[in-house]
Amino acid sequence: MPPEDDGAREGGPRINPSILAADFVNMQRDLARIATADFVHVDVMDNHFVPNLTFGPQMVERIQATSPIPLDVHLMITEPERWAPAYAELGAASVTFHLEAAAEPVTLARRLREIGARAGVAVKPATPVESLFDVLDEFDQILVMTVEPGFGGQSFMPETMPKLALLADEARRRGSAVWLQVDGGIGEATIAQAAEAGADTFVAGSAVFGAADPDAAIAGLRASADQHRHTH
Ligand code: DX5
Ligand code: ZN
Secondary structure, three states, X not given: OOOOOOHHHOOOOEEEEEHHHOOHHHHHHHHHOOOOOOOEEEEEEEOOOOOOEOOOHHHHHHHHHHOOOOEEEEEEOOOHHHHHHHHHHOOOOEEEEEHHHOXXXXXXXXXXXXXXXXXXXXXXXXXXXXXXXXXXXXXXEEEEEOOOOOOOOOOOXXXXXXXXXXXXXXXXXOOOOOEEEEEOOOOOOOHHHHHHHOOOEEEEOHHHHOOOOHHHHHHHHHHHHHHOOOOO
């Protein structure tokens, strides 16, 4: 659930720091350094869907128990049907699985909502989004990856922006309330173009945790995104 006291951010921009860039053995300390974040972005990788491995439900359950900020879980895993519901059940505010990995994305999204999480679907940079147009309202958020998933600290891919703009136009045309999220290489140099293309929710790992003052970095990113808010 987004913080109750920030009606001003109802339509975004939301800044979700990715703890992939945090210190895994000082998680509680690092969570305290991002007190102003909207959500904590949690990257779950299985070394199958992506060539990297992070953590699973047991670790995320502890983060959930410790974090004062709601969790935004990003599953970079195969067989999301098998694992995604567990993250919703442990209390994650949102659970996002990859379109490329899901056999029945709508069925899975419905299951996640039933449990009480926001349902998200993610697409890799080369994956088209047209198949989502007719089912936009089955999802609470769509994540357009702005790097190939798997690692933090990569360069933003501007070629993903037309796809994001297409989604934003379609969402507006259909009066959809779906949130549009970007993830990968988001920082002061790139957030403006993602905001202009229609993103309202921004994941940032290295740009936040690599900063001397992560909360100040969050404020800076939020201000830039707000200033470049998508207008029609
Ligand atoms: C990449 C992850 C991202 C990653 C972003 O596969 O999904 O969430 O942590 O890191 P930065 O912001 O450093 O690109
Ligand atoms: Zn992510």
